[in-house]
Amino acid sequence: MTTRKIAVIAAGLSQPSSTRLLADRLADATTRQLQSLGVDAEVQIIELRDTAQDVVNNLMTGFPSPKLEAAIETVTGADALIAVTPIFTTSYSGLFKSFIDVLDPAALTDLPVLIAATGGSERHSLALDYAMRPLFTYLHAVVVPTSVYAASSDWGSTGDAGAGALPDRIDRAARELATLAKESDRSSRMVDPFALPAGFSPVGGYGAQ
């Protein structure tokens, strides 16, 4: 059976956090969906809280600590990513964005991503579509159509006419991600850190030849 690496970012700040709870549910559902497609999932969860100071230090010094570097490599070398943030003041949390800011801008190109968020009220659910989705689109990641927002009330409701209950939304998003993850070969790609741009010449295009 083939194996796909699934990275999970949980940007919740408290412990335990509902963000982590949602991240775990999404990871489990994705694993199940992949299995039904005949693929094993290798899931690695990153609680950004554990690297919060390292992220800030990286912003200031320009380089990651060994612990943060390991987290970055988990994300950038995965076949698919599940990114879950709490919604703070109408958008992703500052810690979540700071982590994204220390990544190489090209590092997420082609990466299938499931975006999800938690919040106190369902009124912020569109933050996924006006903040999270454009962020990953800018990075040339492939964001699945279904995003999952879990308000506090979702943990004890059966959904409504417009949307299914939280477990239904989780399953639908996981199915979409699993389909893309199955075809992803990102984790087996060799990345040459010294690749020169196409057409690069050490003497330039003029004069010196």
Add this chain to the structure above:
Amino acid sequence: MSTIASASNTGTGMQFGIFTVGDVTTDPTNDTTPTEHQRIKNILTIAQKVEEVGMDVFALGEHHNPPFVPSSPTTMLGYIAAKTERLILSTATTLITTNDPVKIAEDYAMLQHVADGRVDLMMGRGNTGPVYPWFGKDIRDGIPLAIENYALLQRLWREDFVNWEGKFRTPLQGFQSTPRPLDGVAPFVWHGSIRSPEIAEQAAYYGDGFFANNIFWPKEHYMKLIGYYRQRFEHYGHGAASEAIVGLGGQAFMAKNSQDAVAQFRPYFDNAPVYGHGPTMEDFTEQTPLTVGSPQQVIDRYASMRDYYGDYQRQLFLMDHAGLPLKTVLEQLDLLGEEVIPVLRKEFAENRPANVPDGPTHEALVAKRDAALLAVAEPVEAPEAAVAS
């Protein structure tokens, strides 16, 4: 070749020195800030001290924005040249992107004559965004500027009359930069880069030196970059990978008792430009080559560098930043010169393979050029060259 290099310098093999960014920073322990004038004079004093304590190189940064003062390196290096006898004067770095290569060619050829050849340069792109537009350039052209400007600089130093057309400056027809390089030999050039393989490739292509600043990143990062440069140096036919010319930066603060060094340096570290108010000093010393402790700790840390980078040619230390007062910096240089460098010289000389070049000097470059001319003129040794000419 090694005898020629050693004749002009105290050390055979490795060269040791100081590089400064020239920041004007408030001393956090007493809240005093030197004036620009004081800081400039302090840098000149520090440079003379570098020779006095037996080191080989003083390298000056180039900046065009406060709090940094050295905007005009050859003015300061010219003064230092007159006040010293052995010291090699260098830069860290010369902005190959925003300076006109014609002016670099002339300024540093002039400095070569003034300093009797004790001059080399380190090229850098500069990482202050607004400096590019202030000099009429675009930071997105950083690499193409570094590549094209250096290609022109190479020719200006090597060809008497240059015709040139490029993308970034006005064309030249029959231009001769003046004065010509001393003894007809261009200054040695290092290329500094923190993360660009293009610059390592450029250094390797020309057989120039490559310098890793070694201040802001873990050594593993620079090990990969230097490994790449060495491999490409060999690829371009300049010699074995182990014969590539490598320089490293570094940073230290010392006291006889390591606890005193930690206590004394901590306020400067915590408030330093760039990394201040970020990682703890303990994390930073663990993750980067910064060493705060006894002279023996500094010796141990830097003697191990060749285990990671291979035998190399030049080690520069950053010692005078973050608002450290002049008196402290001079004491640090005494410690470096008396207790650290002599031991490092001995350690680096031990088991240094015979094919590893010494640190570059003007005399060695002249000798190498003369040897090459002799080989061409000598038909027995180079019959094909003689036929071709």
